Amino acid sequence: MVLLPHSSMFGNMIVPLAFCRTILQPEINKCTSIYASGLTSSGVYPIWLKERFQFTYVYCDMDLVSTQKGWTTIQRRMNGEVNFERWWDDYVRGFGNPSSEYWLGLENIRRLSRQTAYANNGLGAIYTQDPEVAFNLEDWDGVKAFVQYTNFRLNSKAPKYFLNVNGLNEASNFSISLIYMSEFSTPDRDNDYQDRHCASDHKSGWWFHYCDEANLNGPYPKYKQEMTRKNIYWHRWHTVNPSNTALRFVSMELYHGMVEP
Ligand SMILES: [Ca+2]
Numbered sequence: 001m002v003l004l005p006h007s008s009m010f011g012n013m014i015v016p017l018a019f020c021r022t023i024l025q026p027e028i029n030k031c032t033s034i035y036a037s038g039l040t041s042s043g044v045y046p047i048w049l050k051e052r053f054q055f056t057y058v059y060c061d062m063d064l065v066s067t068q069k070g071w072t073t074i075q076r077r078m079n080g081e082v083n084f085e086r087w088w089d090d091y092v093r094g095f096g097n098p099s100s101e102y103w104l105g106l107e108n109i110r111r112l113s114r115q116t117a118y119a120n121n122g123l124g125a126i127y128t129q130d131p132e133v134a135f136n137l138e139d140w141d142g143v144k145a146f147v148q149y150t151n152f153r154l155n156s157k158a159p160k161y162f163l164n165v166n167g168l169n170e171a172s173n174f175s176i177s178l179i180y181m182s183e184f185s186t187p188d189r190d191n192d193y194q195d196r197h198c199a200s201d202h203k204s205g206w207w208f209h210y211c212d213e214a215n216l217n218g219p220y221p222k223y224k225q226e227m228t229r230k231n232i233y234w235h236r237w238h239t240v241n242p243s244n245t246a247l248r249f250v251s252m253e254l255y256h257g258m259v260e261p
Contacts, residue, residue, distance in 0.1 A: 029115050030256040031060035035070030044098045047072065051111045059098045061253055064134065066148075066171070071134060071253035072112060074104040077232060078249050080220030084204060088186040091205035103205075103217065106161045106184060110154040116256045131254040133165060135216070137234055138249040140224045143241040147172045152254060160184060160191045163207040182207035202229060221246030 028034060029048040039045070042062045046055040059073040077084070082101035094105025104112070114128040133152035138144045150167030160183035183191035185199035185208050192198045198208035204217040214234050221231040225246040227238075238244040 030070070030112075030254075031058065031062070031072040032068070032070035032256050034060055035062055040069070049108060049111045050115060052108070056104070056108055057098045058104065059102075061251070064136070064253065066134070066255070068132070068255050071255050072131075073098070073251055073253045074109050074112065075102070075216065075252040076250070077101055077216070077220060077247075084217045085187065085219065086205060087188040088205070091184065091186050106154070110161065112254060112256075113152055113154050129257060131256045132169070134251075134253045134255070135234075136249070136251045136253065137237075137247055139227070139237070139241055139245040140221070140248045141241055141243060141245045143245070145173055145237075145240045161207075182209040202233075216250045216252065221248070223248075 025048070027048070028037070028046075029050055031045065031047065034045050034047070040062050042060060044057050045060050046057050048055055059076060061071040061073055062069055064071045076098075078101055080101075082096040084103065086095060091103065092106045094103055094108055096102030098104075113131055116129040116131065130151040130153045133149050135147045136144075137146065148169035148171055149165045150169055151165065153164045155162035155164070162181075162183050164181060182193075184205065185191045185197075186205040187197075187200045187203065190197045190199065192208040192211065194208075194211055196211065198211035199205060201211065202208075202215050203219050204215050206215050206217050208215070212229055212233075212235065215229070216232055216234070218232045219230065221227070225231065227233060227244050227246040232247045232250055234247065237247075
């Protein structure tokens with residue numbers, strides 16, 4: 001097998017040449033497209049970011065239990081090997097490794113949330129369709145839950161990456177948590193709506209509003225630790241598992257429809 005080295009924001013990766021010929025095409029711009037091309041195994045794939053005019057590697061989740069197949073992972077925690085206590089520039093650029101734990105980066109996520117153009121009004125205007133978003137959670141007891149919303153959007157102009165999530169999907173098996181409608185904060189950037197500095201207090205970059213709604217980028221918990229606001233946090237987890245055990249696995253994934261302009 002001929003191997004071709006590729007460099008990316010995540011460092012050097014070795015990818016089979018035949019795979020590159022198949023996949024490195026600008027129309028492959030979401031995991032949904034990769035799944036539709038016949039590659040139906042979960043794994044790391046390159047996708048084309050239209051507005052950045054470049055490829056980036058992501059983990060495509062082809063196994064998520066859903067009627068839609070091919071979810072693009074933008075955040076994943078699974079073993080604590082990557083430090084998520086980072087400053088603003090890292091959260092904008094992205095960090096980690098898509099085959100393990102990573103944060104895709106606010107700029108990439110913003111572009112990804114605008115990948116699916118659905119209409120041209122004849123005057124050159126392109127509208128974009130918001131992707132769906134899934135939050136997948138599993139604690140150290142093996143208890144799982146997921147929350148899905150039909151609309152995920154990062155503000156395309158404001159520099160604070162204002163998040164707007166709405167449309168709680170009825171398929172969700174867990175109650176709503178208040179992560180919607182917030183600007184992004186990091187330990188060196190306080191954009192929350194409190195006198196305190198949530199991101200500094202909770203050692204994380206996140207869309208903090210009142211500090212204590214959710215924090216999937218918080219410090220990775222030790223085995224069987226109790227969930228607190230000082231580790232990976234999701235409000236009212238005790239309603240899912242009365243033991244309130246800390247989360248060992250979390251991921252955020254986007255689903256894009258196949259509509260093209
Ligand atoms: Ca504040």
